[in-house]
């Protein structure tokens with residue numbers, strides 16, 4: 001307990017952050033791999049959003065790919081057909097997905113559990129239908145090409161893949177940090193209380209409806225941020241960026257990585273994407289494999305990789321703590337810093 | 347002083363009168379017990395007071411404010427806390443995290459405070475930790491703070507649920523059968539805990555089956571049967587009330603110690 005400044009979790013965070021920071025240097029000009037990494041990082045940002053609503057609040061939102069698509073198409077269409085600059089388009093994407101999530105949440109969260117999943121799945125599917133059919137606005141299956149890169153104001157050149165990678169990484173780190181800060185605070189306790197027992201949460205004064213709605217709006221905002229960046233990274237986007245398949249892929253990323261954890265989204269996303277790349281030849285059968293894997297994960301390994309690592313570290317710690325103060329004397333008040341460390345899992 | 351004033355309160359579940367025209371005055375700083383056979387409507391009454399159910403008739407006033415039909419997140423904010431008949435905890439969380447959750451309703455920092463780690467947020471988290479630890483110490487379970495709630499003994503779990511309710515800083519605490527399933531010895535400990543809670547300035551509403559505990563603790567007793575009041579008053583008057591005796595003998599409970 002005394003060595004809290006260098007917990008295994010901090011070490012893990014540091015390693016993941018270092019790997020992401022140094023990745024472009026070690027690739028030595030492998031443009032293709034860098035591109036996969038950048039796209040993966042945008043997905044991971046969206047997965048952090050899914051983590052907020054599913055991992056922390058316990059509500060399975062299947063509209064996530066849809067909101068990602070809204071972000072993609074707002075940036076895509078505004079920067080091409082309307083010739084807006086990237087940053088204002090991006091801001092609009094973030095605001096629309098955030099407000100859209102808040103408004104949709106009013107209706108969606110009147111439903112409980114499986115009905116919420118069904119409702120949001122319908123919502124996601126409608127978004128996909130609009131994007132893939134509303135030819136005059138979205139160009140339907142021809143997609144949108146020539147999406148602008150973010151403006152660097154003479155400081156950065158975001159058309160340079162490495163620079164773009166670091167921009168996305170910055171947002172990814174932000175998403176991870178927000179998750180960490182939320183989990184550590186009363187807001188995190190509020191969401192986890194709702195996830196664990198809505199009745200108990202209500203009995204201790206939690207406004208369950210409002211908090212679920214805010215969590216949902218936060219999750220769709222993350223999806224919008226991710227989608228907006230994705231559009232710029234890809235340059236060319238089509239309706240598949242709003243598809244239900246994408247939602248299920250993200251669901252798989254978070255399940256593999258670990259629901260409700262800080263590192264789960266990034267670890268799960270990159271690991272599964274790596275496997276996808278590895279088995280690229282089986283592209284067409286992806287969901288044949290994916291479906292059963294999701295089912296197996298939910299049943300047998302619901303905590304995900306990071307979840308299990310945390311549990312393992314926690315067990316080691318409590319064993320060490322048990323050996324340390326087994327005398328049963330009255331535990332002293334600890335300073336808040338050490339106390340937060342106790343639950344500073346990832 | 348009357349802290350809680352209930353008038354003509356009723357709750358119907360599709361024809362069933364679970365609570366029927368109940369009047370009750372809860373005096374501040376006292377223990378008010380609600381007794382009656384199984385299915386008498388005791389838990390339903392608590393659910394009405396805490397805002398979990400909307401009454402179909404009648405009114406509830408708390409601290410001279412009308413709180414009839416107010417949702418739980420607001421009744422808790424106004425100072426009513428409750429525990430559940432079946433122990434209800436955040437089972438996967440530690441004992442301390444459970445009790446810290448009780449601080450949510452008294453916290454004001456936003457997600458932006460948390461992300462930016464503002465001084466207000468740090469100060470509040472420190473304060474919440476102090477309050478939660480105080481609640482754990484008050485209920486005598488501080489040594490379990492880092493254990494997972496579902497892994498501690500049943501008696502401790504029941505104490506955690508009381509500590510969680512106390513962490514919301516209530517003025518009125520509603521305890522629904524807090525000693526159910528405990529041994530005689532543990533029950534004595536709970537009676538003492540309830541006395542300490544009242545001594546600490548919190549008014550207590552108590553639903554309990556064990557007559558010995560009710561009779562020794564309560565200042566005022568309301569007896570319900572089929573949702574209706576059949577008697578009320580001091581333990582002495584209630585104990586000798588013929589209707590009460592009949593309701594209890596008629597109900598034929600095994601866990602009954604008798605009302606006489």
Ligand SMILES: Nc1ncnc2c1ncn2[C@@H]1O[C@H](COP(=O)(O)OP(=O)(O)O)[C@@H](O)[C@H]1O
Nearest residue numbers: 359362364382383384385386387388389390391
């Ligand atoms: N949510 C509900 N829906 C329908 N009936 C209910 C509900 N809650 C309680 N009841 C009924 O109301 C009556 C009173 O129940 P309850 O208040 O739990 O009694 P007690 O706590 O005194 O044992 C019972 O007949 C019970 O079946």
Ligand SMILES: [Mg+2]
Nearest residue numbers: 388389390431
């Ligand atoms: Mg009951």
